[in-house]
Amino acid sequence: MEELKRQRVFNLLKSDVSHLIGQKINVKGWVRTKRGNKNVNFIALNDGSIIHNIQIVVDVQAFNNDDLLKNVTTGSCISVDGLLVESQGQGQNIEIHASEIALYGSADPDKYPLQKKGHTLEFLREIAHLRPRTNTFGAIFRIRHALAFAIHKYFNDIGFYYLHTPIITGSDAEGAGAMFRVTTLDMQNPPRKEDGGIDYSEDFFGKETNLTVSGQLEGELGALALSNIYTFGPTFRAENSNTTRHLAEFWMIEPEMAFYDIKDNMDLAEDFLKYLIGYLLENCSDDLEFLQKMYDKELLDRLNFVVENKFERLSYTEAIEILLASGQQFEFPVSWGVDLQAEHERYLVEKHFKKPVILTNYPKEIKAFYMKINDDNKTVRAMDVLFPKIGEIIGGSQREENYDKLFGRIKEMGIHEEDVWWYLETRKYGTAPHSGFGLGFERLMLFVTGMGNIRDVIPFPRTPQNAEF
Ligand code: ATP
Ligand code: MN
Numbered sequence: 001m002e003e004l005k006r007q008r009v010f011n012l013l014k015s016d017v018s019h020l021i022g023q024k025i026n027v028k029g030w031v032r033t034k035r036g037n038k039n040v041n042f043i044a045l046n047d048g049s050i051i052h053n054i055q056i057v058v059d060v061q062a063f064n065n066d067d068l069l070k071n072v073t074t075g076s077c078i079s080v081d082g083l084l085v086e087s088q089g090q091g092q093n094i095e096i097h098a099s100e101i102a103l104y105g106s107a108d109p110d111k112y113p114l115q116k117k118g119h120t121l122e123f124l125r126e127i128a129h130l131r132p133r134t135n136t137f138g139a140i141f142r143i144r145h146a147l148a149f150a151i152h153k154y155f156n157d158i159g160f161y162y163l164h165t166p167i168i169t170g171s172d173a174e175g176a177g178a179m180f181r182v183t184t185l186d187m188q189n190p191p192r193k194e195d196g197g198i199d200y201s202e203d204f205f206g207k208e209t210n211l212t213v214s215g216q217l218e219g220e221l222g223a224l225a226l227s228n229i230y231t232f233g234p235t236f237r238a239e240n241s242n243t244t245r246h247l248a249e250f251w252m253i254e255p256e257m258a259f260y261d262i263k264d265n266m267d268l269a270e271d272f273l274k275y276l277i278g279y280l281l282e283n284c285s286d287d288l289e290f291l292q293k294m295y296d297k298e299l300l301d302r303l304n305f306v307v308e309n310k311f312e313r314l315s316y317t318e319a320i321e322i323l324l325a326s327g328q329q330f331e332f333p334v335s336w337g338v339d340l341q342a343e344h345e346r347y348l349v350e351k352h353f354k355k356p357v358i359l360t361n362y363p364k365e366i367k368a369f370y371m372k373i374n375d376d377n378k379t380v381r382a383m384d385v386l387f388p389k390i391g392e393i394i395g396g397s398q399r400e401e402n403y404d405k406l407f408g409r410i411k412e413m414g415i416h417e418e419d420v421w422w423y424l425e426t427r428k429y430g431t432a433p434h435s436g437f438g439l440g441f442e443r444l445m446l447f448v449t450g451m452g453n454i455r456d457v458i459p460f461p462r463t464p465q466n467a468e469f
Helices: 009-014 066-071 121-126 135-157 216-226 262-283 285-294 299-308 316-325 342-353 403-412 417-428 441-449
Strands: 024-036 040-046 054-059 077-086 094-105 209-211 228-236 249-258 312-315 357-363 379-387 391-398 434-440
Touching: 009 024, 009 054, 024 054, 024 094, 040 077, 066 094, 121 135, 135 228, 135 262, 135 285, 135 441, 216 228, 216 249, 216 417, 216 434, 249 262, 249 441, 262 285, 262 299, 262 357, 262 379, 262 391, 262 434, 262 441, 285 299, 285 441, 299 441, 312 316, 316 342, 316 357, 316 379, 342 357, 342 379, 342 391, 391 441, 403 417, 434 441
Parallel strands: 054 094, 312 357
Antiparallel strands: 024 040, 024 077, 040 054, 077 094, 228 249, 249 434, 357 379, 379 391, 391 434
8 A cells, every 4th residue: 555644534524625635545443334235335434533434435346355345344443545535425525435445453243342333321331442432432532631621721821730749648638538548568468566457667658558539638738839720630539339420530620729718719610610611612512412412402501501601609508498498308308517418409400590509608517627617617618519410510618727727627527637747837837818629520521421420421430349441
């Protein structure tokens, strides 16, 4: 085969290629379908750069090598040289009239798991190594990329610095969830202390270490020097909750801002979410339209609605009053002081306000030690952003910057001072009012794709009993 420059299908379908019409070009990709008769074959070729396929037209008679065409079946990978021409057929503007085809890899039609269309999402989860080749997961992973890119772009454009916080942590003060132990000790025969307990001083780091559940505490250290930072990294929670909204390994975005109060924090969260959704509406319309058609007829309406409407802001106390007056039967009964469950959050968002909601000023007993205490001494300056279909998508707060108050909370909650001494020092030296929040990347992915299960918005989900791929 002569060496022709490979064209990405994205470029062929999305840019002006009039100068290439009538020219010989090369495309490479995976065969989605092949149909036709003994004279002419039509191959729909996809290279993952875009949801659409490029049509390859093959004059069967001209291909003496029949064996080759026989092996060009669904799932096989080929390289095609041919003339780019304007298409006569319906459904596409251009197509390629093949002059040469090379087979990189066949896919036995009797065995290839994606030979037929219309598999369930449950089945596709069991073949996570192949599901990126479906239209659905191609769309989802392209959107995932665009969303990650938009997050960096948003923060970069407003002068926030990307801070890398550690994945292995020696502190478990965050209390956000059960942790995964990191160790190089011999599990069969670990070194023992005199009292029989495991002697972690002989472990790799000389102490107990775990995978992080959040980058926030370290993020605060960055904000109290660089003013505005954000983290964007993997977090790990060994929570044995098999829900459609929880992963054991998920990605979190945690901006942290010096000199921001709770109101500034809410403004940022709302602007951020609207920007991200707007970015996807502008840049991922083909993939979003596909997902809307296949899975969720209201997807685009819902995304546009979030961009166009102000989020409702109210206090936890007001929310409890609304829930109590609702006359709804909840599985978890409501009273002042309870932690809100997804059913409560969704009632507020979907039934009562019918738009995203930001709740503030939660009882201190149900929130973390670092949140700023209000003057009532009962509530803290927390803010949770609640979304339709998802419930909590963001959790954040203004942080306690007063050393004595923070120290008091640490004692009250039984956190060991020696675990957080470095955190406390930021309140001893040049403390400053500051705020931040955590956005679960996959929770936002659920919202923007309309998918129902968090396992379907990350390439290789980590959940209890599942780490095959
Ligand atoms: P939830 O009550 O839903 O378990 P949380 O209170 O544990 O959430 P935070 O500790 O505030 O959550 O974490 C910040 C954000 O991270 C949440 O708002 C959510 O978007 C996301 N998140 C939390 N736990 C998970 C998980 N196991 N899988 C995916 N995303 C998560
Ligand atoms: Mn949780």
